[in-house]
Amino acid sequence: MRAIVVRKFGDPVELAEMPVPEPGAQAVKVQLDAAGVNPFDLKMAKGILEGKLPHDFPAILGVDGAGSVAAVGPDVTKFAVGDRVVGKFLVPPAGHGSFAEYSVLPQDATLVAIPESITNLAAAALPTAGVTAQDLVDAAQIRPGHTVLIVGATGGVGSFLVQLANIAGAHVIATARGDTADRMTRLGAAETVDYSRAPVADSVRFTHPGGVDVLFDLVSPPEALAPLTELVREGGAVYSIVFSADEAALRERGLRGGNFESKGRAPELARLLARVAAGDVVVPIDATVPLEEAPAVLGAAGARGKTVLAI
Ligand SMILES: NC(=O)c1ccc[n+]([C@@H]2O[C@H](COP(=O)([O-])OP(=O)(O)OC[C@H]3O[C@@H](n4cnc5c(N)ncnc54)[C@H](OP(=O)(O)O)[C@@H]3O)[C@@H](O)[C@H]2O)c1
Incomplete structure:
Protein backbone atom coordinates (compact mmCIF):
# COMPACT_ATOMS: atom_id res chain seq x y z
CA MET A 1 0.00 0.00 0.00
CA ARG A 2 1.03 3.65 -0.44
CA ALA A 3 2.12 5.39 2.76
CA ILE A 4 4.00 8.48 3.90
CA VAL A 5 6.98 7.50 6.04
CA VAL A 6 10.28 8.44 7.62
CA ARG A 7 12.99 5.78 7.69
CA LYS A 8 14.50 7.24 10.87
CA PHE A 9 13.93 10.36 12.99
CA GLY A 10 14.94 13.48 11.09
CA ASP A 11 15.02 11.77 7.67
CA PRO A 12 13.11 13.30 4.75
CA VAL A 13 9.39 12.50 4.68
CA GLU A 14 8.70 10.28 1.64
CA LEU A 15 6.12 8.22 -0.18
CA ALA A 16 6.82 4.48 0.21
CA GLU A 17 5.30 1.10 -0.49
CA MET A 18 4.42 -0.63 2.81
CA PRO A 19 2.73 -3.93 3.72
CA VAL A 20 -1.03 -3.83 4.39
CA PRO A 21 -1.56 -4.32 8.16
CA GLU A 22 -3.92 -6.97 9.51
CA PRO A 23 -5.96 -6.58 12.72
CA GLY A 24 -5.36 -8.57 15.92
CA ALA A 25 -8.25 -10.08 17.91
CA GLN A 26 -9.43 -6.77 19.43
CA ALA A 27 -8.51 -4.51 16.52
CA VAL A 28 -10.16 -2.85 13.54
CA LYS A 29 -8.59 -2.44 10.09
CA VAL A 30 -9.60 0.83 8.46
CA GLN A 31 -9.37 1.64 4.76
CA LEU A 32 -8.51 5.32 4.97
CA ASP A 33 -10.05 7.90 2.61
CA ALA A 34 -8.76 11.03 4.29
CA ALA A 35 -6.16 12.10 6.83
CA GLY A 36 -5.94 15.43 8.62
CA VAL A 37 -2.54 17.16 8.72
CA ASN A 38 -1.28 18.65 12.01
CA PRO A 39 1.99 20.36 13.03
CA PHE A 40 2.51 17.37 15.33
CA ASP A 41 3.08 15.07 12.31
CA LEU A 42 6.36 16.73 11.39
CA LYS A 43 7.35 16.98 15.08
CA MET A 44 6.85 13.21 15.28
CA ALA A 45 8.95 12.66 12.17
CA LYS A 46 11.73 14.59 13.88
CA GLY A 47 11.47 12.46 17.03
CA ILE A 48 9.32 14.34 19.56
CA LEU A 49 8.12 11.00 20.97
CA GLU A 50 11.56 9.37 20.96
CA GLY A 51 12.04 7.70 24.35
CA LYS A 52 8.35 8.23 25.21
CA LEU A 53 6.80 5.65 22.88
CA PRO A 54 8.37 2.70 21.05
CA HIS A 55 8.44 3.26 17.27
CA ASP A 56 8.46 0.88 14.31
CA PHE A 57 10.42 1.97 11.19
CA PRO A 58 9.86 2.89 8.46
CA ALA A 59 7.39 4.90 10.54
CA ILE A 60 4.10 5.74 8.83
CA LEU A 61 3.15 9.28 9.85
CA GLY A 62 -0.28 10.78 10.52
CA VAL A 63 -2.56 10.78 13.55
CA ASP A 64 -5.99 11.86 12.29
CA GLY A 65 -7.76 9.66 9.77
CA ALA A 66 -11.19 8.66 8.48
CA GLY A 67 -12.45 5.85 6.27
CA SER A 68 -14.36 2.57 6.33
CA VAL A 69 -13.86 -0.54 8.40
CA ALA A 70 -12.34 -3.16 6.06
CA ALA A 71 -11.92 -6.02 8.56
CA VAL A 72 -12.34 -6.68 12.29
CA GLY A 73 -10.60 -9.07 14.68
CA PRO A 74 -12.66 -11.98 16.09
CA ASP A 75 -13.21 -10.27 19.48
CA VAL A 76 -14.38 -6.91 18.10
CA THR A 77 -17.89 -5.98 19.25
CA LYS A 78 -18.04 -2.21 18.69
CA PHE A 79 -17.52 -2.02 14.92
CA ALA A 80 -18.49 -3.97 11.81
CA VAL A 81 -17.13 -4.14 8.27
CA GLY A 82 -18.40 -1.17 6.25
CA ASP A 83 -18.84 1.24 9.20
CA ARG A 84 -17.51 4.74 8.48
CA VAL A 85 -15.13 5.72 11.28
CA VAL A 86 -12.75 8.49 12.32
CA GLY A 87 -9.98 8.25 14.86
CA LYS A 88 -6.52 8.99 16.16
CA PHE A 89 -4.10 6.48 14.70
CA LEU A 90 -1.43 6.77 17.35
CA VAL A 91 -1.04 3.83 19.71
CA PRO A 92 2.14 2.06 20.78
CA PRO A 93 4.24 1.12 18.93
CA ALA A 94 4.07 4.40 16.99
CA GLY A 95 4.70 4.38 13.25
CA HIS A 96 1.43 2.91 12.00
CA GLY A 97 -0.30 6.19 11.28
CA SER A 98 -3.10 7.49 9.09
CA PHE A 99 -1.06 8.69 6.06
CA ALA A 100 -1.61 5.33 4.38
CA GLU A 101 -4.24 3.35 2.53
CA TYR A 102 -4.88 1.14 5.58
CA SER A 103 -4.23 1.32 9.30
CA VAL A 104 -5.23 -0.72 12.33
CA LEU A 105 -6.50 0.48 15.72
CA PRO A 106 -7.69 -1.34 18.87
CA GLN A 107 -11.48 -1.02 19.13
CA ASP A 108 -11.06 0.82 22.45
CA ALA A 109 -8.73 3.47 21.01
CA THR A 110 -10.04 6.90 19.94
CA LEU A 111 -12.20 5.53 17.10
CA VAL A 112 -15.83 6.54 16.58
CA ALA A 113 -18.58 6.23 13.98
CA ILE A 114 -19.07 9.16 11.60
CA PRO A 115 -22.63 10.58 11.44
CA GLU A 116 -24.27 10.18 8.04
CA SER A 117 -24.23 13.88 7.17
CA ILE A 118 -20.46 14.30 7.66
CA THR A 119 -18.03 13.36 4.89
CA ASN A 120 -14.87 11.39 5.61
CA LEU A 121 -12.83 14.42 4.48
CA ALA A 122 -14.50 16.67 7.05
CA ALA A 123 -14.32 14.05 9.80
CA ALA A 124 -10.56 13.61 9.25
CA ALA A 125 -10.03 17.28 10.12
CA LEU A 126 -11.51 16.93 13.60
CA PRO A 127 -9.64 14.59 15.98
CA PHE A 260 -2.48 22.13 28.36
CA GLU A 261 -2.47 18.79 26.59
CA SER A 262 -5.65 17.53 24.96
CA LYS A 263 -6.57 13.96 25.90
CA GLY A 264 -8.39 13.55 22.59
CA ARG A 265 -10.57 10.64 23.69
CA ALA A 266 -13.46 8.96 21.91
CA PRO A 267 -16.38 10.53 23.88
CA GLU A 268 -15.08 14.06 23.17
CA LEU A 269 -14.60 13.26 19.47
CA ALA A 270 -18.14 11.85 19.31
CA ARG A 271 -19.49 15.02 20.97
CA LEU A 272 -17.71 17.23 18.44
CA LEU A 273 -19.00 15.12 15.53
CA ALA A 274 -22.54 15.56 16.89
CA ARG A 275 -22.07 19.35 17.01
CA VAL A 276 -20.83 19.34 13.40
CA ALA A 277 -23.73 17.11 12.32
CA ALA A 278 -26.15 19.54 14.01
CA GLY A 279 -24.66 22.40 11.99
CA ASP A 280 -23.36 24.26 15.07
CA VAL A 281 -19.69 23.95 14.10
CA VAL A 282 -18.28 24.19 10.59
CA VAL A 283 -15.19 22.21 9.61
CA PRO A 284 -12.67 24.79 8.42
CA ILE A 285 -10.93 22.93 5.58
CA ASP A 286 -8.53 25.18 3.71
CA ALA A 287 -6.96 22.67 1.33
CA THR A 288 -7.39 19.07 0.22
CA VAL A 289 -4.29 17.56 -1.38
CA PRO A 290 -3.44 14.05 -2.60
CA LEU A 291 -1.56 11.73 -0.22
CA GLU A 292 1.53 11.95 -2.43
CA GLU A 293 1.83 15.67 -1.68
CA ALA A 294 2.15 15.15 2.08
CA PRO A 295 5.93 15.79 2.11
CA ALA A 296 5.29 19.28 0.68
CA VAL A 297 2.50 20.30 3.08
CA LEU A 298 3.84 18.90 6.36
CA GLY A 299 5.14 21.73 8.50
CA ALA A 300 4.04 24.43 6.03
CA ALA A 301 3.66 27.85 7.69
CA GLY A 302 0.66 30.17 7.48
CA ALA A 303 -2.17 27.65 8.00
CA ARG A 304 -5.69 28.92 7.33
CA GLY A 305 -7.77 26.22 8.98
CA LYS A 306 -7.09 22.59 8.12
CA THR A 307 -5.26 20.75 5.34
CA VAL A 308 -6.58 17.25 4.62
CA LEU A 309 -4.91 14.53 2.55
CA ALA A 310 -7.17 12.64 0.12
CA ILE A 311 -5.97 9.03 0.02
N1 LIG B 1 -1.03 20.52 23.56
C1 LIG B 1 -1.90 19.96 22.75
O1 LIG B 1 -2.72 19.12 23.15
C2 LIG B 1 -1.91 20.36 21.30
C3 LIG B 1 -2.97 19.96 20.47
C4 LIG B 1 -3.00 20.40 19.15
C5 LIG B 1 -1.97 21.21 18.66
N2 LIG B 1 -0.93 21.54 19.47
C6 LIG B 1 0.16 22.42 18.98
O2 LIG B 1 -0.39 23.73 18.90
C7 LIG B 1 0.21 24.45 17.84
C8 LIG B 1 -0.87 25.02 16.93
O3 LIG B 1 -1.55 23.96 16.29
P1 LIG B 1 -2.43 24.21 14.98
O4 LIG B 1 -2.87 22.89 14.48
O5 LIG B 1 -3.47 25.25 15.24
O6 LIG B 1 -1.31 24.83 14.01
P2 LIG B 1 -1.49 25.56 12.58
O7 LIG B 1 -2.67 24.98 11.90
O8 LIG B 1 -0.16 25.50 11.91
O9 LIG B 1 -1.86 27.07 12.94
C9 LIG B 1 -1.00 27.99 13.55
C10 LIG B 1 -1.52 29.39 13.19
O10 LIG B 1 -0.87 30.38 13.97
C11 LIG B 1 -0.57 31.51 13.16
N3 LIG B 1 0.59 32.18 13.77
C12 LIG B 1 1.90 31.88 13.66
N4 LIG B 1 2.64 32.70 14.42
C13 LIG B 1 1.78 33.53 15.05
C14 LIG B 1 1.93 34.60 15.98
N5 LIG B 1 3.15 34.96 16.43
N6 LIG B 1 0.83 35.22 16.43
C15 LIG B 1 -0.41 34.85 16.00
N7 LIG B 1 -0.62 33.86 15.11
C16 LIG B 1 0.47 33.21 14.64
C17 LIG B 1 -0.30 30.90 11.78
O11 LIG B 1 -0.58 31.77 10.71
P3 LIG B 1 0.38 33.00 10.26
O12 LIG B 1 1.80 32.51 10.41
O13 LIG B 1 0.02 33.32 8.86
O14 LIG B 1 0.00 34.08 11.20
C18 LIG B 1 -1.32 29.76 11.73
O15 LIG B 1 -2.55 30.18 11.19
C19 LIG B 1 1.17 23.47 17.16
O16 LIG B 1 2.48 23.66 17.67
C20 LIG B 1 0.64 22.11 17.57
O17 LIG B 1 1.61 21.09 17.53
C21 LIG B 1 -0.88 21.15 20.77
Whole structure:
Protein backbone atom coordinates (compact mmCIF):
# COMPACT_ATOMS: atom_id res chain seq x y z
CA MET A 1 0.00 0.00 0.00
CA ARG A 2 1.03 3.65 -0.44
CA ALA A 3 2.12 5.39 2.76
CA ILE A 4 4.00 8.48 3.90
CA VAL A 5 6.98 7.50 6.04
CA VAL A 6 10.28 8.44 7.62
CA ARG A 7 12.99 5.78 7.69
CA LYS A 8 14.50 7.24 10.87
CA PHE A 9 13.93 10.36 12.99
CA GLY A 10 14.94 13.48 11.09
CA ASP A 11 15.02 11.77 7.67
CA PRO A 12 13.11 13.30 4.75
CA VAL A 13 9.39 12.50 4.68
CA GLU A 14 8.70 10.28 1.64
CA LEU A 15 6.12 8.22 -0.18
CA ALA A 16 6.82 4.48 0.21
CA GLU A 17 5.30 1.10 -0.49
CA MET A 18 4.42 -0.63 2.81
CA PRO A 19 2.73 -3.93 3.72
CA VAL A 20 -1.03 -3.83 4.39
CA PRO A 21 -1.56 -4.32 8.16
CA GLU A 22 -3.92 -6.97 9.51
CA PRO A 23 -5.96 -6.58 12.72
CA GLY A 24 -5.36 -8.57 15.92
CA ALA A 25 -8.25 -10.08 17.91
CA GLN A 26 -9.43 -6.77 19.43
CA ALA A 27 -8.51 -4.51 16.52
CA VAL A 28 -10.16 -2.85 13.54
CA LYS A 29 -8.59 -2.44 10.09
CA VAL A 30 -9.60 0.83 8.46
CA GLN A 31 -9.37 1.64 4.76
CA LEU A 32 -8.51 5.32 4.97
CA ASP A 33 -10.05 7.90 2.61
CA ALA A 34 -8.76 11.03 4.29
CA ALA A 35 -6.16 12.10 6.83
CA GLY A 36 -5.94 15.43 8.62
CA VAL A 37 -2.54 17.16 8.72
CA ASN A 38 -1.28 18.65 12.01
CA PRO A 39 1.99 20.36 13.03
CA PHE A 40 2.51 17.37 15.33
CA ASP A 41 3.08 15.07 12.31
CA LEU A 42 6.36 16.73 11.39
CA LYS A 43 7.35 16.98 15.08
CA MET A 44 6.85 13.21 15.28
CA ALA A 45 8.95 12.66 12.17
CA LYS A 46 11.73 14.59 13.88
CA GLY A 47 11.47 12.46 17.03
CA ILE A 48 9.32 14.34 19.56
CA LEU A 49 8.12 11.00 20.97
CA GLU A 50 11.56 9.37 20.96
CA GLY A 51 12.04 7.70 24.35
CA LYS A 52 8.35 8.23 25.21
CA LEU A 53 6.80 5.65 22.88
CA PRO A 54 8.37 2.70 21.05
CA HIS A 55 8.44 3.26 17.27
CA ASP A 56 8.46 0.88 14.31
CA PHE A 57 10.42 1.97 11.19
CA PRO A 58 9.86 2.89 8.46
CA ALA A 59 7.39 4.90 10.54
CA ILE A 60 4.10 5.74 8.83
CA LEU A 61 3.15 9.28 9.85
CA GLY A 62 -0.28 10.78 10.52
CA VAL A 63 -2.56 10.78 13.55
CA ASP A 64 -5.99 11.86 12.29
CA GLY A 65 -7.76 9.66 9.77
CA ALA A 66 -11.19 8.66 8.48
CA GLY A 67 -12.45 5.85 6.27
CA SER A 68 -14.36 2.57 6.33
CA VAL A 69 -13.86 -0.54 8.40
CA ALA A 70 -12.34 -3.16 6.06
CA ALA A 71 -11.92 -6.02 8.56
CA VAL A 72 -12.34 -6.68 12.29
CA GLY A 73 -10.60 -9.07 14.68
CA PRO A 74 -12.66 -11.98 16.09
CA ASP A 75 -13.21 -10.27 19.48
CA VAL A 76 -14.38 -6.91 18.10
CA THR A 77 -17.89 -5.98 19.25
CA LYS A 78 -18.04 -2.21 18.69
CA PHE A 79 -17.52 -2.02 14.92
CA ALA A 80 -18.49 -3.97 11.81
CA VAL A 81 -17.13 -4.14 8.27
CA GLY A 82 -18.40 -1.17 6.25
CA ASP A 83 -18.84 1.24 9.20
CA ARG A 84 -17.51 4.74 8.48
CA VAL A 85 -15.13 5.72 11.28
CA VAL A 86 -12.75 8.49 12.32
CA GLY A 87 -9.98 8.25 14.86
CA LYS A 88 -6.52 8.99 16.16
CA PHE A 89 -4.10 6.48 14.70
CA LEU A 90 -1.43 6.77 17.35
CA VAL A 91 -1.04 3.83 19.71
CA PRO A 92 2.14 2.06 20.78
CA PRO A 93 4.24 1.12 18.93
CA ALA A 94 4.07 4.40 16.99
CA GLY A 95 4.70 4.38 13.25
CA HIS A 96 1.43 2.91 12.00
CA GLY A 97 -0.30 6.19 11.28
CA SER A 98 -3.10 7.49 9.09
CA PHE A 99 -1.06 8.69 6.06
CA ALA A 100 -1.61 5.33 4.38
CA GLU A 101 -4.24 3.35 2.53
CA TYR A 102 -4.88 1.14 5.58
CA SER A 103 -4.23 1.32 9.30
CA VAL A 104 -5.23 -0.72 12.33
CA LEU A 105 -6.50 0.48 15.72
CA PRO A 106 -7.69 -1.34 18.87
CA GLN A 107 -11.48 -1.02 19.13
CA ASP A 108 -11.06 0.82 22.45
CA ALA A 109 -8.73 3.47 21.01
CA THR A 110 -10.04 6.90 19.94
CA LEU A 111 -12.20 5.53 17.10
CA VAL A 112 -15.83 6.54 16.58
CA ALA A 113 -18.58 6.23 13.98
CA ILE A 114 -19.07 9.16 11.60
CA PRO A 115 -22.63 10.58 11.44
CA GLU A 116 -24.27 10.18 8.04
CA SER A 117 -24.23 13.88 7.17
CA ILE A 118 -20.46 14.30 7.66
CA THR A 119 -18.03 13.36 4.89
CA ASN A 120 -14.87 11.39 5.61
CA LEU A 121 -12.83 14.42 4.48
CA ALA A 122 -14.50 16.67 7.05
CA ALA A 123 -14.32 14.05 9.80
CA ALA A 124 -10.56 13.61 9.25
CA ALA A 125 -10.03 17.28 10.12
CA LEU A 126 -11.51 16.93 13.60
CA PRO A 127 -9.64 14.59 15.98
CA THR A 128 -6.56 16.61 16.96
CA ALA A 129 -7.37 20.25 16.24
CA GLY A 130 -11.13 20.18 16.82
CA VAL A 131 -11.06 18.12 19.99
CA THR A 132 -8.20 20.22 21.40
CA ALA A 133 -10.30 23.34 20.88
CA GLN A 134 -13.32 21.73 22.53
CA ASP A 135 -11.19 20.49 25.46
CA LEU A 136 -9.79 24.03 25.92
CA VAL A 137 -13.25 25.62 26.05
CA ASP A 138 -14.37 22.97 28.56
CA ALA A 139 -11.27 23.47 30.75
CA ALA A 140 -11.55 27.26 30.81
CA GLN A 141 -15.22 27.13 31.88
CA ILE A 142 -16.13 29.97 29.57
CA ARG A 143 -19.29 31.83 30.55
CA PRO A 144 -21.44 34.15 28.45
CA GLY A 145 -19.90 37.61 28.45
CA HIS A 146 -16.32 36.49 29.06
CA THR A 147 -13.72 38.25 26.92
CA VAL A 148 -11.44 35.65 25.33
CA LEU A 149 -8.20 36.38 23.46
CA ILE A 150 -7.02 33.68 21.03
CA VAL A 151 -3.43 33.98 19.79
CA GLY A 152 -2.72 31.81 16.73
CA ALA A 153 -6.43 31.81 15.88
CA THR A 154 -6.14 31.40 12.10
CA GLY A 155 -4.78 27.82 12.06
CA GLY A 156 -6.26 24.40 12.72
CA VAL A 157 -6.95 24.57 16.45
CA GLY A 158 -7.79 28.28 16.34
CA SER A 159 -10.38 27.98 13.57
CA PHE A 160 -12.37 25.58 15.77
CA LEU A 161 -11.64 27.47 18.98
CA VAL A 162 -13.00 30.78 17.67
CA GLN A 163 -16.28 29.04 16.84
CA LEU A 164 -16.56 27.09 20.09
CA ALA A 165 -15.69 30.06 22.32
CA ASN A 166 -18.26 32.15 20.46
CA ILE A 167 -20.90 29.41 20.89
CA ALA A 168 -20.10 29.38 24.64
CA GLY A 169 -21.05 33.07 24.70
CA ALA A 170 -17.63 34.69 24.79
CA HIS A 171 -16.62 37.98 23.18
CA VAL A 172 -13.79 36.58 21.04
CA ILE A 173 -10.69 38.56 20.05
CA ALA A 174 -8.71 36.64 17.42
CA THR A 175 -5.25 37.31 16.02
CA ALA A 176 -5.27 37.44 12.22
CA ARG A 177 -2.63 38.58 9.78
CA GLY A 178 -3.53 40.59 6.65
CA ASP A 179 -6.63 39.49 4.79
CA THR A 180 -7.54 36.62 7.14
CA ALA A 181 -9.52 38.90 9.45
CA ASP A 182 -12.78 38.43 7.50
CA ARG A 183 -12.48 34.67 7.81
CA MET A 184 -12.12 34.97 11.58
CA THR A 185 -15.14 37.25 11.76
CA ARG A 186 -17.25 34.76 9.81
CA LEU A 187 -16.20 31.99 12.22
CA GLY A 188 -17.35 34.06 15.21
CA ALA A 189 -14.66 36.54 16.23
CA ALA A 190 -16.07 39.83 17.52
CA GLU A 191 -12.71 41.57 16.98
CA THR A 192 -9.44 40.80 15.23
CA VAL A 193 -5.90 42.03 15.91
CA ASP A 194 -3.15 41.96 13.31
CA TYR A 195 -0.10 40.73 15.23
CA SER A 196 2.20 41.71 12.37
CA ARG A 197 1.34 45.43 12.72
CA ALA A 198 1.70 45.97 16.48
CA PRO A 199 2.31 43.88 19.59
CA VAL A 200 -0.92 42.06 20.45
CA ALA A 201 -0.69 43.04 24.13
CA ASP A 202 -0.57 46.76 23.21
CA SER A 203 -3.49 46.52 20.77
CA VAL A 204 -5.70 44.60 23.20
CA ARG A 205 -4.84 46.82 26.19
CA PHE A 206 -5.86 49.85 24.13
CA THR A 207 -9.33 48.44 23.29
CA HIS A 208 -9.81 46.53 26.59
CA PRO A 209 -8.07 48.52 29.34
CA GLY A 210 -9.73 46.28 31.94
CA GLY A 211 -8.07 43.20 30.42
CA VAL A 212 -9.49 39.86 29.28
CA ASP A 213 -10.88 36.86 31.17
CA VAL A 214 -9.21 34.08 29.24
CA LEU A 215 -6.10 33.85 27.04
CA PHE A 216 -5.74 30.82 24.78
CA ASP A 217 -2.27 30.87 23.28
CA LEU A 218 -1.69 28.32 20.53
CA VAL A 219 1.69 29.44 19.20
CA SER A 220 3.80 31.75 21.41
CA PRO A 221 7.16 30.78 22.89
CA PRO A 222 7.61 31.63 26.61
CA GLU A 223 9.10 35.09 26.03
CA ALA A 224 6.13 36.09 23.83
CA LEU A 225 3.53 34.55 26.14
CA ALA A 226 4.69 36.39 29.27
CA PRO A 227 3.59 39.93 28.19
CA LEU A 228 0.27 38.54 26.93
CA THR A 229 -0.55 37.01 30.33
CA GLU A 230 -0.38 40.53 31.78
CA LEU A 231 -3.66 41.21 29.95
CA VAL A 232 -5.56 38.59 31.95
CA ARG A 233 -7.61 39.79 34.94
CA GLU A 234 -7.12 38.20 38.37
CA GLY A 235 -9.25 35.06 38.60
CA GLY A 236 -8.95 34.57 34.84
CA ALA A 237 -7.20 31.78 32.95
CA VAL A 238 -4.24 31.32 30.60
CA TYR A 239 -3.73 28.20 28.49
CA SER A 240 -0.69 27.44 26.34
CA ILE A 241 -0.86 24.35 24.11
CA VAL A 242 2.85 24.67 23.20
CA PHE A 243 4.09 24.39 26.81
CA SER A 244 5.19 28.00 27.17
CA ALA A 245 3.36 28.87 30.40
CA ASP A 246 5.20 29.56 33.65
CA GLU A 247 2.60 27.93 35.88
CA ALA A 248 4.13 29.16 39.16
CA ALA A 249 4.01 32.76 37.87
CA LEU A 250 0.37 32.31 36.84
CA ARG A 251 -0.60 31.06 40.32
CA GLU A 252 1.21 34.02 41.95
CA ARG A 253 -1.02 36.32 39.91
CA GLY A 254 -4.17 34.36 40.85
CA LEU A 255 -4.63 32.93 37.35
CA ARG A 256 -5.96 29.48 36.45
CA GLY A 257 -4.80 27.21 33.63
CA GLY A 258 -1.24 26.60 32.46
CA ASN A 259 0.24 24.22 29.94
CA PHE A 260 -2.48 22.13 28.36
CA GLU A 261 -2.47 18.79 26.59
CA SER A 262 -5.65 17.53 24.96
CA LYS A 263 -6.57 13.96 25.90
CA GLY A 264 -8.39 13.55 22.59
CA ARG A 265 -10.57 10.64 23.69
CA ALA A 266 -13.46 8.96 21.91
CA PRO A 267 -16.38 10.53 23.88
CA GLU A 268 -15.08 14.06 23.17
CA LEU A 269 -14.60 13.26 19.47
CA ALA A 270 -18.14 11.85 19.31
CA ARG A 271 -19.49 15.02 20.97
CA LEU A 272 -17.71 17.23 18.44
CA LEU A 273 -19.00 15.12 15.53
CA ALA A 274 -22.54 15.56 16.89
CA ARG A 275 -22.07 19.35 17.01
CA VAL A 276 -20.83 19.34 13.40
CA ALA A 277 -23.73 17.11 12.32
CA ALA A 278 -26.15 19.54 14.01
CA GLY A 279 -24.66 22.40 11.99
CA ASP A 280 -23.36 24.26 15.07
CA VAL A 281 -19.69 23.95 14.10
CA VAL A 282 -18.28 24.19 10.59
CA VAL A 283 -15.19 22.21 9.61
CA PRO A 284 -12.67 24.79 8.42
CA ILE A 285 -10.93 22.93 5.58
CA ASP A 286 -8.53 25.18 3.71
CA ALA A 287 -6.96 22.67 1.33
CA THR A 288 -7.39 19.07 0.22
CA VAL A 289 -4.29 17.56 -1.38
CA PRO A 290 -3.44 14.05 -2.60
CA LEU A 291 -1.56 11.73 -0.22
CA GLU A 292 1.53 11.95 -2.43
CA GLU A 293 1.83 15.67 -1.68
CA ALA A 294 2.15 15.15 2.08
CA PRO A 295 5.93 15.79 2.11
CA ALA A 296 5.29 19.28 0.68
CA VAL A 297 2.50 20.30 3.08
CA LEU A 298 3.84 18.90 6.36
CA GLY A 299 5.14 21.73 8.50
CA ALA A 300 4.04 24.43 6.03
CA ALA A 301 3.66 27.85 7.69
CA GLY A 302 0.66 30.17 7.48
CA ALA A 303 -2.17 27.65 8.00
CA ARG A 304 -5.69 28.92 7.33
CA GLY A 305 -7.77 26.22 8.98
CA LYS A 306 -7.09 22.59 8.12
CA THR A 307 -5.26 20.75 5.34
CA VAL A 308 -6.58 17.25 4.62
CA LEU A 309 -4.91 14.53 2.55
CA ALA A 310 -7.17 12.64 0.12
CA ILE A 311 -5.97 9.03 0.02
N1 LIG B 1 -1.03 20.52 23.56
C1 LIG B 1 -1.90 19.96 22.75
O1 LIG B 1 -2.72 19.12 23.15
C2 LIG B 1 -1.91 20.36 21.30
C3 LIG B 1 -2.97 19.96 20.47
C4 LIG B 1 -3.00 20.40 19.15
C5 LIG B 1 -1.97 21.21 18.66
N2 LIG B 1 -0.93 21.54 19.47
C6 LIG B 1 0.16 22.42 18.98
O2 LIG B 1 -0.39 23.73 18.90
C7 LIG B 1 0.21 24.45 17.84
C8 LIG B 1 -0.87 25.02 16.93
O3 LIG B 1 -1.55 23.96 16.29
P1 LIG B 1 -2.43 24.21 14.98
O4 LIG B 1 -2.87 22.89 14.48
O5 LIG B 1 -3.47 25.25 15.24
O6 LIG B 1 -1.31 24.83 14.01
P2 LIG B 1 -1.49 25.56 12.58
O7 LIG B 1 -2.67 24.98 11.90
O8 LIG B 1 -0.16 25.50 11.91
O9 LIG B 1 -1.86 27.07 12.94
C9 LIG B 1 -1.00 27.99 13.55
C10 LIG B 1 -1.52 29.39 13.19
O10 LIG B 1 -0.87 30.38 13.97
C11 LIG B 1 -0.57 31.51 13.16
N3 LIG B 1 0.59 32.18 13.77
C12 LIG B 1 1.90 31.88 13.66
N4 LIG B 1 2.64 32.70 14.42
C13 LIG B 1 1.78 33.53 15.05
C14 LIG B 1 1.93 34.60 15.98
N5 LIG B 1 3.15 34.96 16.43
N6 LIG B 1 0.83 35.22 16.43
C15 LIG B 1 -0.41 34.85 16.00
N7 LIG B 1 -0.62 33.86 15.11
C16 LIG B 1 0.47 33.21 14.64
C17 LIG B 1 -0.30 30.90 11.78
O11 LIG B 1 -0.58 31.77 10.71
P3 LIG B 1 0.38 33.00 10.26
O12 LIG B 1 1.80 32.51 10.41
O13 LIG B 1 0.02 33.32 8.86
O14 LIG B 1 0.00 34.08 11.20
C18 LIG B 1 -1.32 29.76 11.73
O15 LIG B 1 -2.55 30.18 11.19
C19 LIG B 1 1.17 23.47 17.16
O16 LIG B 1 2.48 23.66 17.67
C20 LIG B 1 0.64 22.11 17.57
O17 LIG B 1 1.61 21.09 17.53
C21 LIG B 1 -0.88 21.15 20.77
